[in-house]
Amino acid sequence: MPHKRIFVNVAGYGGMADITEQVREIVRESGIENGVVVIFSKGSTGAITTIEYEPGLIKDLPRVLDELIPYSAYYAHHETWHDDNGAGHLKASIVGPSITVPFENGELLLGTWQQIVVINFDTREREREVIVSVLPV
Amino acid sequence: MPHKRIFVNVAGYGGMADITEQVREIVRESGIENGVVVIFSKGSTGAITTIEYEPGLIKDLPRVLDELIPYSAYYAHHETWHDDNGAGHLKASIVGPSITVPFENGELLLGTWQQIVVINFDTREREREVIVSVLPV
């Protein structure tokens, strides 16, 4: 099946969007019963992971990452482009651009409190493009 | 080949279990000569990575992560559920739920001192469920 795209507006500074339903729908539409689905964030300030998507952790993740890698600190990256998103690039590279999730009988094998999210680590709201690829096993 | 499951009891607060042998056995049983194997941790407080599985690093990884993201700190997550594993969720999301490892002639292409581990970042011992999916190349 060709790759599918999810486009979603996400707030900056570590905002995240739950894309589990969209991924689930893409898997169902594929008609493939058993396989894995690759979720990839296009662009160097986005990242993909899983998290319990609830109001507390949505606040905790950006706050804790900013304590470790503050947006307000100096980064050599800012000298290259005279922008301000050096911390966002680093966070995105550490969390990583892709995950792969198995599915069985058409259902994602996630935990009950485990959602797939795209995180926007840029310093402004952006439309993030996520590419979803379904492979049979 | 259908997905396979590994169930393993793992200590809390960053305990880890070496699951390399189980993954190796699943690859051999698949009868597939060349391919990749996806290893996925079900649940939002578990993570998968590779590490040199030796007594020193087994202590270092949870200690260092706890210095960066302490279990004893405040997390908004605790207000949602009145539990205490906010730090564990964050660590799991940063390390990530999945990796993909190539194999050739039925053998995993790992380094000699590189083992596949599931990490349990919850605040209690848990049986972690790991899903293993073998794909030919």
Place this chain on the structure above:
Amino acid sequence: MPHKRIFVNVAGYGGMADITEQVREIVRESGIENGVVVIFSKGSTGAITTIEYEPGLIKDLPRVLDELIPYSAYYAHHETWHDDNGAGHLKASIVGPSITVPFENGELLLGTWQQIVVINFDTREREREVIVSVLPV
């Protein structure tokens, strides 16, 4: 298609090499039009991620990671082997050994400023071995 290997000398302490062109070439040579490519770093002190590969971030990433997980600190790992790369192992495990990137019509679906890199977290320059596996969708 069989797995392909990239061998590249990379400086220690978080040095990185842009391997995007080599991955692109491997995808083209495969003759597969649409699929995903798995990039895996063999060895427990190497990692794979994407980053904007420019002179600023090349300096920022190792510096920031060393502020969080200093090479000069004590690690129990050093007692096992009497070496000095405990921090490097931890950084590699957190960033992770593999990513999966989709491609379409033979072209990697990366952002314009998103490159695939292998990072060498060991304490000396090393030839890193990266395994590249192409799968059709």
